[in-house]
Amino acid sequence: MITVTRPYFPERQNFDRYVDAIFERRWLTNHGPLEQELTKRLETYLGVKNLLLVSNGTLALQIAYRALGIARMPGLYEPAEVITTPFTFIATASSLKWEGMQPVFTDIDPATLCLDPANIDAAITPRTRAIAPVHVFGNACDVEAIDALGEARGLKVIYDGAHAFGATYRGRSLLSYGDASTLSFHATKLFHSIEGGAIIFKRKEDLERARKMINFGITGPECIEELGINAKMNEFQAAMGLCVLDEIEVNLESRALVWHAYAQALRGNVQLQTRRIGASLNYAYFPVILESESVLLDVMQRLEQEGFMARRYFCPSLESLAFLGRPAAEHQEEDFSTPRIFHSKDIASRILCLPLYAGLEVSEILAAVRIVVDRHVKAA
Ligand code: T4K
16 A cells, blocks of 8 residues: 555664664663754754754644743633634644643635635734644745734744745745744654654744753752653654654655656646745645545545555644634634634645655556546546
């Protein structure tokens, strides 16, 4: 079966060398030398400052929200609200809810699939503390408009950049926008450390606060300065990250071949995500938007018969999940978030991510391309 993705496995000997060094040093976690080396190398590779490694991309979001102080609502009983996109992986919104905040969903741009800044202003209330957009499938959000809005309305901006490893916008790292950006280094991502993640802060003081938070708030042998949690990256994760980073160009080249083969064969035949002008390609995903959900189900079934496991990233549209909903008392009021979601619901019902990973051969995806094109021709 050709699955939607497959983790990148680096040269075994390289990994073994890092593991041997871990055994010699007998240092496994808690800000070890490999974690420090990976931090420096990622800052250089990504062209960013103030990068903090953490144990996964979900904790990266939680720590970023905490370090920026958006969960605290002094003097107010109701939870802080954060405006976010319903078209994303569950972790973007569940991490807000988990931290006691209320995600408020506003609709996406149906072409770029990212949060549409035109919808944000109307959703701002006295309880709104932040905006949490997602660079979905590695495409750049309208960072200029969103950052300007955040500044004008006194809101923090945290970009979920889980898919945006290495992405740039107008020649600058996409991860350098906002008050913070987060990354996921899960095994299924183009860059991974088995599990892992990172936060890139705009300000050094936020990085320092977060650094304490990920180690229980401990700052010395007998000093616990503030409330914290355990979100540290361990040495085995860092070792995998270093090895995957050593081979990142090979990985990207291989993905690029498949990505461009899909694009060439499918452009004009099926709707594709519109990349924002000025945004680089990082070959993280290859989504196709089909005519309807019934066409999608048919395509998925035929793909499966031919040995392809495509995935419905991201379905369902998150505003439909009751457990993410507004507090009960507020349901009595006019619900001003749900009815506004149209594009996310529509796109979520008919978008499919095709298999894409390093090592997949262009010849292997031809049958998948044929199925998608064939179904399109029939529908036309
Ligand atoms: N924000 C956004 C926007 C995200 O997309 C994510 C994660 C996060 C935040 C949170 O970051 P983390 O806390 O996860 O670091 C996967 C990933 O688990 C998840 O990291 C990712 N987004 C999401 C989009 O996809 P699933 O449920 O699709 O994973 P799974 O296990 O079905 O794997 C997909 C395919 O990969 C399988 O069909 C087979 C292949 N696979 C997978 C694994 C784990 C392998 O061949 N080997 C493996 O070891 O969620």
